[in-house]
Amino acid sequence: MGVQGDRIFATIQQRGFPDPWSAFGECLSWEAAYAVQLKQAIDQARKKPDEQLSRTVSGLFDDKARNLGNARTLLDDVLTEYDQKGMWQILDQRAARLDIDDVSERWARGLVEHPFPIALLSLQFNWRYMKEHGVRAFYEMTGRYVDDLAANTRRWAQAWATEAASGVIDRVTTVECDLASEEAPMHCDICKKTITALLYLDE
Numbered sequence: 001m002g003v004q005g006d007r008i009f010a011t012i013q014q015r016g017f018p019d020p021w022s023a024f025g026e027c028l029s030w031e032a033a034y035a036v037q038l039k040q041a042i043d044q045a046r047k048k049p050d051e052q053l054s055r056t057v058s059g060l061f062d063d064k065a066r067n068l069g070n071a072r073t074l075l076d077d078v079l080t081e082y083d084q085k086g087m088w089q090i091l092d093q094r095a096a097r098l099d100i101d102d103v104s105e106r107w108a109r110g111l112v113e114h115p116f117p118i119a120l121l122s123l124q125f126n127w128r129y130m131k132e133h134g135v136r137a138f139y140e141m142t143g144r145y146v147d148d149l150a151a152n153t154r155r156w157a158q159a160w161a162t163e164a165a166s167g168v169i170d171r172v173t174t175v176e177c178d179l180a181s182e183e184a185p186m187h188c189d190i191c192k193k194t195i196t197a198l199l200y201l202d203e
Contacts, residue, residue, distance in 0.1 A: 005106025025192030027071035034064035035181030
């Protein structure tokens with residue numbers, strides 16, 4: 001076991017994760033990072049309202065929205081590029097040949113032990129989805145997910161604007177929107193690892 005996985009990791013060692021997938025994954029990691037910063041800034045602003053803190057919160061919402069916009073642009077561009085190159089057919093063929101158990105064994109080695117290995121389970125789900133529906137369909141679904149994250153950001157920003165104007169604290173929206181953002185890397189930073197396995201499978 002681990003033959004495909006070892007080969008993929010050997011190529012990662014030589015080349016790293018390929019762009020634009022590496023940049024896309026980093027955008028979705030930042031999605032969670034911005035949520036953490038926002039939650040902290042909002043907590044501070046609730047305890048001691050301050051003009052500077054209000055500007056900080058607004059700036060973080062702007063940065064969060066811009067980051068998701070960048071992610072969507074990266075994805076749209078690569079969808080078009082791969083369409084033009086016929087890359088999806090190649091990736092579908094590789095997905096069909098990918099041995100999920102073999103590759104999972106190698107990917108699991110570096111994980112800290114936990115009864116619910118969420119990163120590994122996310123990888124396995126992604127590969128199964130690609131096998132069943134096609135690699136392009138997976139990234140079409142991912143695009144819809146990024147759009148939903150952008151809508152989530154707009155909802156959170158509007159809730160904060162209403163709270164700041166009215167003085168009525170809305171903790172529930174913060175909890176819900178923060179949770180949605182915190183989950184993003186486990187889907188979309190993980191997905192850069194998902195497609196790297198296909199891109200490097202025959203190296």
